[in-house]
Amino acid sequence: MSTPRKVQVGILGCGTVGSGVAHALLTRRRLLAERAGIEVVVKRIAAKRVLAKRPVRIPRSLVTSSVNNLLDDKEIDIIVELIGGVHPAKEYILKALQNGKHVVTANKALIAEEGKSLFSAAKKAGRELYFEASVGGGIPIVKAIREGFITNHIESLYAIINGTSNYILTQMSQQGLEFRQALAEAQKRGYAERNPALDINGNDAAHKLAILCLLAFGRFVPLEKIYTEGISRITANDLQYAQALGYSVKLLAIGKQEKGEVEARVHPTLIPQQHLLASVKGVYNAIYLRGDMVGKSLLYGRGAGQMPTASAVISDIVDLARNIAHGVPQRMGFPSMNSPSLGIKPMWEVESRYYIRILAQDKPGVLAEVARILGRHQISIASVIQQEKIHSRMLPVVMMTHQAQEKAMQGALRQIDRLNTIHSPSLAIRVEEAGL
């Protein structure tokens, strides 16, 4: 290892993450040579606008507007895809693989939606496709599950994997802000996009959950089978009630494997305040999981941002560079989709406790009516908080239920919201406790 083998990299995309990866590779070439015994060289970067201003300095001579300049360059060993979106990213990756290049991507939508066909194309091409940065930004969660926990059956995972939502919920809880105010604050600080839909409606988390389920359970869960609910209906009051009951509210991506079925869902969730996940504040991410050998584990860190994401991308590049230097075309292989027979549990059958918040008229008999509806659906109430009025004549009432089935809860909520004495829509938030 005295003369390090040279591995050449081509980067597609020179936005925030792309320029971060390029900058770090250019400035840390010696560090990586020392640590890995390999010289990682940035051969070329493809960008839409060659002359654009970048957040970090990138030599103009490296930048080209032609993607094919990279994909067809015989000297490039690894293509790093950082343009995002499903198309044309997919087509570029397929061409790179066909041309004998290994690929690193940070593209969660692509892996979640097209992972199956991309992995099979890579396998056929005798090359690898790495994706550490597609989940949890700088957190080495892909490596931890695929390598560190390789001999474990993962039983369940609970992940805070959307920094925007976690920032908003943290602000709402700590500053008493309402959702819209906290969202505006997040946008001001650059933690939320101008169009924040993908983050706050849970879809971003669902993409990442699909990848985590594939890694943890060996089962590809199509996005449309992941129940997904965002945080926009949560109020500052809900967070206060939850707190009074000993809970925090987090947008969790939950995956479980039990009795031959995989459960995959994203929604706001009450978790006990003392739980480690409740201490994950602001834009940070964390993945908590239970392996049958390793027990409860958690990995925490920045889930997004230029340099945290670049850190993960470069860890993939170095892994591949080591393999290339040793002439190993496929060392890691692909997420083994070895459990196609695992069913996917429909959301209707999922069971949990619930936090229910209704706005009821302050009239005798209203609560009794609500309790009757819940009882008819086999849902029993564990505790009730009834506070002073906030709306004229409307009284917020919060109930914690015992274990109930989603189907029953949705049926009950529909009936409750049909009552004249209730200001609809009522809100139900699932509770996770026993499994955590």
Place this chain on the structure above:
Amino acid sequence: MSTPRKVQVGILGCGTVGSGVAHALLTRRRLLAERAGIEVVVKRIAAKRVLAKRPVRIPRSLVTSSVNNLLDDKEIDIIVELIGGVHPAKEYILKALQNGKHVVTANKALIAEEGKSLFSAAKKAGRELYFEASVGGGIPIVKAIREGFITNHIESLYAIINGTSNYILTQMSQQGLEFRQALAEAQKRGYAERNPALDINGNDAAHKLAILCLLAFGRFVPLEKIYTEGISRITANDLQYAQALGYSVKLLAIGKQEKGEVEARVHPTLIPQQHLLASVKGVYNAIYLRGDMVGKSLLYGRGAGQMPTASAVISDIVDLARNIAHGVPQRMGFPSMNSPSLGIKPMWEVESRYYIRILAQDKPGVLAEVARILGRHQISIASVIQQEKIHSRMLPVVMMTHQAQEKAMQGALRQIDRLNTIHSPSLAIRVEEAGL
């Protein structure tokens, strides 16, 4: 990868961890073949007492009392050293390397004390020496630092890496137990050895810190240069005072790299109650670190125990097995001790805030005298708590200082303890806050 390559393993030691590794490898052979494309076979296990009762079922035919039966077996690719202690573990490993075998060990004392010579022997032999389970049990921290964060300069790390101490401090804090009671409880539950010295005096944590510093800073810190202080002088009262001031007390292993110097120390530490590390309870471990690209990160899990440790050992075995299957003798290389020029900061020069607890006679002028001594050492007091008497005529007084140098603090404490009006010894606990 349709017919998996077979890799054969010999295990030295069939105690708790050894039998766990053997059992898991024997029962999960198909799982590993599916996931890694490699058949990992337990060829033989060396145990002192071949017929001993084991915590899990191990076929008698695999067990031998002769270590050389394994070290000289040409079919064995990987030797797993799980006998612990420095000798003869070191000699066995050296022989295994000379015989062309790769080695996996969970032996923290060995790596901390003999790592340098072992890595150089492995390098010379053209083989690898893996040690994931030597720090943090089932937590994939070695992999995270060496691979996940490879392009980061690690600035600092703060680790709860002794489960026994953390269990004792947790019990003291939650149940109001005194140290001896909590220790007895830990022994009853099997979380502390009959002779608990190594755990409670900080030496176990110091061993692990030496390994973490090597990985994070590229600098081998000899054990005798790691300031090490255990938890036995902490009282239940200290934990209560700390709590009242907004802090938790944890036995932290702290490593920092700053201005060309490495700081490495193990001691009880006050940390803010809201910090993630304060939520690490019971026997759990966590390593919190700051990388210059990835930012703040934390890995949490079981730091000991049969199956968590076996999980980490097997992850090393599979990594090596992948290399062996692909004919790669040295893929990862060795912790680059690339910073021999980094100095090691002497403890006397370390600066922090301090929590000081003294027992003073309830007489006029005593506190003024203490404050004068602190002042003469350039130590200024930030706040004081003075509670009602507990001893006859003795008053516990707790002070929080501003930033001060260790040398000054020790000098001041010596003078304070010489006062007739003070019941010595007084206690000072360092505070970590700003860097966390």
